Amino acid sequence: MMLTPFHLAIPVTDLEQAKAFYGGLLGCERGRRSEDWIDWNFFGHQLVTHLVTEMPSFPKHNQVDNHAVPIPHFGVVLNWNDWQALASKLRAAHIDFIIEPYIRFEGQAGEQATMFFMDPCGNALEFKAFQDTQQLFAI
Numbered sequence: 001m002m003l004t005p006f007h008l009a010i011p012v013t014d015l016e017q018a019k020a021f022y023g024g025l026l027g028c029e030r031g032r033r034s035e036d037w038i039d040w041n042f043f044g045h046q047l048v049t050h051l052v053t054e055m056p057s058f059p060k061h062n063q064v065d066n067h068a069v070p071i072p073h074f075g076v077v078l079n080w081n082d083w084q085a086l087a088s089k090l091r092a093a094h095i096d097f098i099i100e101p102y103i104r105f106e107g108q109a110g111e112q113a114t115m116f117f118m119d120p121c122g123n124a125l126e127f128k129a130f131q132d133t134q135q136l137f138a139i
Contacts (some may be wrong), residue, residue: 001024001048004138005044005045005046005100006045006046007016007045007046007047007048007134007139008042008045008046008047008056008074009037009047009048009050009097010048010049010050010074010123011046011050011051011052011055011121011123012049012050012051012055012077012120012121013032013051013052014024014121015037015038015049015051015118016121017121018038018049018119018120018121019038019119020076020120021119021120022038022040022042022047022049022119024122025042025089025090025095026042026086027094028040028041028042028043028047029041031046031108033079034073036050037049037050037051038052042045043074043076043078059071059072059073059097059122060124061122064104065104065105067100067115069099069126070097070098070116070118070124072123072124073093073123073124073125073126074125074126075124075126075128075130076127077127077130077133077136078127078128078129079129080109080113080129080130080131081127082129083113083127084113084129086127086128087101087113087115089128090115090117094106095118096118097115097116097117097126098116098117098118099114099115099116100115101113101114101115102114102115104128109135109138109139110135110136110138110139111135112129112130112133112135113128113129113130114126114127114128114129115127115128115135
């Protein structure tokens with residue numbers, strides 16, 4: 001199956017914060033925009049930040065590998081070196097991690113590097129990487 005880009009629209013309460021976070025910190029290229037939304041090239045996918053007056057309810061949590069994972073969340077699977085570089089960049093920017101960068105399911109099927117953090121408006125993001133991308137859907 002050929003991988004195609006996804007489209008995701010998320011709420012934000014401040015487009016200037018979205019510009020600083022997605023465009024500045026994460027380095028996403030800005031696309032089309034209006035007074036109420038901005039399209040981003042989110043690692044090859046289309047992410048749209050839509051201006052809202054109030055954020056929906058905060059994420060809930062599920063337990064995964066003894067960590068409270070925020071639901072909902074979104075993100076991308078990066079290659080191992082890019083994941084490590086992003087983790088270093090986020091640490092240097094003093095991002096408050098929900099779940100610090102670590103290796104999940106170490107030594108098991110699906111072993112992966114993962115980290116969770118929030119954007120300035122409270123949207124939860126997860127970035128992960130696999131040494132062996134065949135482990136993405138391992139059971």
